[in-house]
Amino acid sequence: MTLKKIYKKWACVALTGASMLGATIATANAQQVFRNTITGEELKILEVAPKEGRDTPAVKSFLETGINPYIGVKGCLPRGEEAYLVACSGCHGHLGEGKVGPGLNDNYWTYPKNTTDKGLFETIFGGAQGMMGPHGGDLQLDEVLALIAWIRNLNIGEAKDAEWLTDAQKASFKPFNAKEWDGSGKAEAAKEQCTIPAN
Amino acid sequence: MKQRITTSMLASASCMAVAAALQFAITAPASANQKLVELSKSNENWIMPGRDYSSQNYSPMTQINVENVKKLRTAWSFSTGLLHGHEGTPLVVDGLMYVHTSFPNNTFALDLNDPGHIIWQHKPKQDPAARSVACCDLVNRGLAYWPGDGKTPALIIKTQLDGHLVALNAKTGEEFWKVENGDIKVGQTLTQAPYVIKDLALVGSSGAELGVRGHTTAYNVKTGEQVWRVYATGPDSEVGIGDDFNKANPHYGQKGLGTGTWEGDAWKIGGGTNWGWYAYDPETNLFHYGSGNPAPWNETMRPGDNKWTMTIWGRDADTGQAKFGYQKTPHDEWDYAGVNVMILSEQKDKAGKMRKLLTHPDRNGIVYTLDRENGDLVSANKLDDTVNWVKQVDLKSGLPVRDPEYSTYMDHKGKEICPSAMGYHNQGHDSYDPTKELFYLGINHICMDWEPFMLPYRAGQFFVGATLWMYPGPKGDRQNYLGLGQIKAYNAISGEYKWEKMERFSVWGGTLATAGNLVFYGTLDGFIKARNSDTGELLWKHKLPSGVIGHPMTFEHKGTQYVAIMYGVGGWPGVGLVFDLQDPTAGLGAVGAFKNLQNYTQMGGGVQVFSLDGKNPYDDVNVGEWTGKS
Numbered sequence: 001m002t003l004k005k006i007y008k009k010w011a012c013v014a015l016t017g018a019s020m021l022g023a024t025i026a027t028a029n030a031q032q033v034f035r036n037t038i039t040g041e042e043l044k045i046l047e048v049a050p051k052e053g054r055d056t057p058a059v060k061s062f063l064e065t066g067i068n069p070y071i072g073v074k075g076c077l078p079r080g081e082e083a084y085l086v087a088c089s090g091c092h093g094h095l096g097e098g099k100v101g102p103g104l105n106d107n108y109w110t111y112p113k114n115t116t117d118k119g120l121f122e123t124i125f126g127g128a129q130g131m132m133g134p135h136g137g138d139l140q141l142d143e144v145l146a147l148i149a150w151i152r153n154l155n156i157g158e159a160k161d162a163e164w165l166t167d168a169q170k171a172s173f174k175p176f177n178a179k180e181w182d183g184s185g186k187a188e189a190a191k192e193q194c195t196i197p198a199n
Numbered sequence: 200m201k202q203r204i205t206t207s208m209l210a211s212a213s214c215m216a217v218a219a220a221l222q223f224a225i226t227a228p229a230s231a232n233q234k235l236v237e238l239s240k241s242n243e244n245w246i247m248p249g250r251d252y253s254s255q256n257y258s259p260m261t262q263i264n265v266e267n268v269k270k271l272r273t274a275w276s277f278s279t280g281l282l283h284g285h286e287g288t289p290l291v292v293d294g295l296m297y298v299h300t301s302f303p304n305n306t307f308a309l310d311l312n313d314p315g316h317i318i319w320q321h322k323p324k325q326d327p328a329a330r331s332v333a334c335c336d337l338v339n340r341g342l343a344y345w346p347g348d349g350k351t352p353a354l355i356i357k358t359q360l361d362g363h364l365v366a367l368n369a370k371t372g373e374e375f376w377k378v379e380n381g382d383i384k385v386g387q388t389l390t391q392a393p394y395v396i397k398d399l400a401l402v403g404s405s406g407a408e409l410g411v412r413g414h415t416t417a418y419n420v421k422t423g424e425q426v427w428r429v430y431a432t433g434p435d436s437e438v439g440i441g442d443d444f445n446k447a448n449p450h451y452g453q454k455g456l457g458t459g460t461w462e463g464d465a466w467k468i469g470g471g472t473n474w475g476w477y478a479y480d481p482e483t484n485l486f487h488y489g490s491g492n493p494a495p496w497n498e499t500m501r502p503g504d505n506k507w508t509m510t511i512w513g514r515d516a517d518t519g520q521a522k523f524g525y526q527k528t529p530h531d532e533w534d535y536a537g538v539n540v541m542i543l544s545e546q547k548d549k550a551g552k553m554r555k556l557l558t559h560p561d562r563n564g565i566v567y568t569l570d571r572e573n574g575d576l577v578s579a580n581k582l583d584d585t586v587n588w589v590k591q592v593d594l595k596s597g598l599p600v601r602d603p604e605y606s607t608y609m610d611h612k613g614k615e616i617c618p619s620a621m622g623y624h625n626q627g628h629d630s631y632d633p634t635k636e637l638f639y640l641g642i643n644h645i646c647m648d649w650e651p652f653m654l655p656y657r658a659g660q661f662f663v664g665a666t667l668w669m670y671p672g673p674k675g676d677r678q679n680y681l682g683l684g685q686i687k688a689y690n691a692i693s694g695e696y697k698w699e700k701m702e703r704f705s706v707w708g709g710t711l712a713t714a715g716n717l718v719f720y721g722t723l724d725g726f727i728k729a730r731n732s733d734t735g736e737l738l739w740k741h742k743l744p745s746g747v748i749g750h751p752m753t754f755e756h757k758g759t760q761y762v763a764i765m766y767g768v769g770g771w772p773g774v775g776l777v778f779d780l781q782d783p784t785a786g787l788g789a790v791g792a793f794k795n796l797q798n799y800t801q802m803g804g805g806v807q808v809f810s811l812d813g814k815n816p817y818d819d820v821n822v823g824e825w826t827g828k829s
Contacts, residue, residue, distance in 0.1 A: 082655065085654040085655065086654065086655060086656075086657040086660035086661065086662075087660050087661070088661075089654065089661065089663070090408060090409075090660070090661020090662075090663045091661065093666060094652045094666050097666070099666070099667070100335060100336075100771070100774040100775075101774075127327060127328075127330065127331065129777050130282075130283065130330070130336065130337065130774070130777040131330055131331060131333050131335075131336060131337065131774065131777075132330070132331065133327055133328050133329065133330030133331025133332070133333075134327055134328050134330075134331065135328075135331060137328055138328070138384070138659055138660070
């Protein structure tokens with residue numbers, strides 16, 4: 001960035017300072033910068049996302065840290081599955097096996113950054129190539145986090161390559177089993193809350 | 200009488216203006232239409248995707264013929280600068296070529312005297328969210344032309360993926376009007392080539408994969424105001440069904456079926472969009488098109504016949520009211536969307552009676568021929584003997600006789616179903632040679648396994664509910680995923696195929712027939728080919744920069760016959776090409792059949808134009824040179 005551009009940017013911030021301040025407070029000091037997967041442009045998350053589902057503890061935490069607190073939270077899976085079926089399954093397949101879009105249930109990712117919560121969020125929110133248009137305007141932020149948790153849950157790859165899992169999560173990782181999920185898993189998960197784990 | 204008023208008031212200039220306006224309003228529609236019909240007769244024009252209202256894609260030109268086609272060479276070419284699918288064909292009018300593109304749906308006007316010069320370009324800014332509600336790649340099928348009437352300039356009408364219909368000044372490219380035909384927030388997109396009849400711009404809709412309720416709409420071509428809209432499903436008043444509907448064939452169904460053949464309100468999200476090709480007969484004033492698949496794909500979620508999806512229509516052009524409607528695939532179980540091309544012909548039937556016909560190679564693997572005046576079924580034959588979901592079509596009842604082995608339903612994986620959801624014929628714009636009474640059909644040779652699943656409806660999101668595995672049909676090579684297409688010459692009266700040839704991939708884009716005894720078509724792996732239209736013998740081919748999903752056209756300019764074709768692989772068969780080669784799952788499901796395509800071609804759109812010995816405007820090397828400031 002040239003000096004001239006930096007100067008311009010600061011001038012702009014000064015001019016719009018009042019409104020910026022409002023936005024900053026509302027998002028509890030969002031520190032992460034989210035970028036479009038293809039162009040690298042900064043995503044204007046709060047200008048685009050639906051009003052509902054913005055102020056949950058999980059969204060606030062995610063925007064600050066880039067870590068999705070819903071990963072591995074059973075109670076979020078039914079919500080994530082529903083969002084997946086309506087927004088993703090048409091192209092990526094019922095179980096993430098791939099259809100007119102690439103598969104999402106293995107450890108190979110067209111965009112390497114999708115192995116991180118933040119990267120996958122950016123691809124969903126801002127879109128990528130071709131038919132992968134932006135979904136930032138039609139999915140609530142909290143829903144996207146549940147959705148990412150579901151996509152991770154669909155995984156049938158090997159835990160050691162699953163960069164999005166913590167060591168503890170890797171240790172307890174089980175590849176997705178559709179029969180088990182439809183049989184009892186889903187009903188059990190529905191009984192639990194979709195909240196950030198206590199610790 | 201109008202004429203008398205006009206002449207008797209010649210003395211008053213202001214009164215004359217009033218009278219002129221009056222006359223304009225009453226007589227202009229017919230004259231604009233006549234002008235379009237006249238323009239389409241000239242070999243120097245190609246004013247709609249199917250050349251003229253009959254949609255025959257047939258040119259009487261003979262300069263390029265079976266004897267000399269080997270001498271076809273590139274005359275000039277033009278890159279659109281865009282990736283993704285380029286379907287349809289360019290238009291040529293008054294010395295300009297109009298080129299459309301995939302999303303973001305740019306339009307270019309090129310000067311045929313100096314095609315290196317872009318006369319104007321229109322590059323709309325669209326909401327990128329439209330991309331994620333497109334069904335199958337980011338295609339567009341072309342443009343419509345309205346010739347102007349002295350008061351309103353000649354217009355190019357185009358669709359945008361984000362659901363807008365736009366009219367441009369044909370000479371300058373300036374936006375003349377723009378209307379929202381559908382809302383992408385509920386999944387309504389546009390990919391179709393609009394269609395001009397008289398002073399109306401007609402357009403269908405896309406988005407059945409998202410539970411959109413399909414409609415056809417007519418706009419006043421001068422103002423963009425909506426004149427009428429009819430739906431594929433719902434109450435008769437909204438479908439455009441009146442008292443004389445299906446009078447000649449009451450067994451096709453008549454009243455109350457747009458709601459009565461659905462459970463509850465399911466018709467409101469029941470699909471039946473139409474994004475294929477239209478045809479029109481100025482004598483009957485009927486236009487013809489097919490409505491598409493019901494939504495969702497999972498048939499268990501929508502009991503009933505689901506009328507009037509999957510229907511061949513004959514509708515009055517002025518009002519949209521339906522004279523007949525024939526549903527080909529009641530209660531679809533395979534996504535055999537019935538939107539394919541309608542080709543009009545006049546032929547003697549088996550009894551020797553001259554009839555006005557329409558012929559329609561359907562996704563479901565049957566090629567239908569109807570009497571286009573009343574909807575009578577004249578013939579219905581398999582596009583290939585490997586079609587298996589249907590044993591035959593009963594010409595008396597109009598119903599397909601199904602083979603239950605190839606039905607689809609919940610908790611069952613249907614196997615070896617032919618054709619696949621892509622159909623044995625998809626959106627390709629085919630051709631008809633009236634001197635030979637042969638249709639030249641580009642065919643997909645693909646079968647599938649199909650497993651449904653349940654899902655909720657949510658506005659603006661995919662509403663499909665089925666997992667598919669596609670692979671070559673029985674005549675192809677299933678080990679190597681090759682042998683996915685055919686090209687055939689079909690006689691609609693005898694039901695016989697005069698010749699047929701296999702292709703490595705689908706012949707997705709359609710065909711062009713000429714009086715030079717030739718049939719031209721493009722292939723997915725990027726060849727344009729010419730065959731002897733009598734025998735099918737391959738006479739010439741040329742490798743293009745990218746695969747073809749559009750159809751060729753031909754025109755004459757300054758005494759030279761040119762053949763033009765758009766390249767730019769994509770569409771449903773090409774969606775896998777946006778993935779990278781290393782992804783092991785890229786290529787599963789619908790893409791699977793075409794997983795080998797990436798080894799033959801890559802994306803990138805444009806137009807290539809051919810002539811004998813490559814004759815072109817730059818043979819005079821001074822043409823297009825910059826000669827310094829004047």
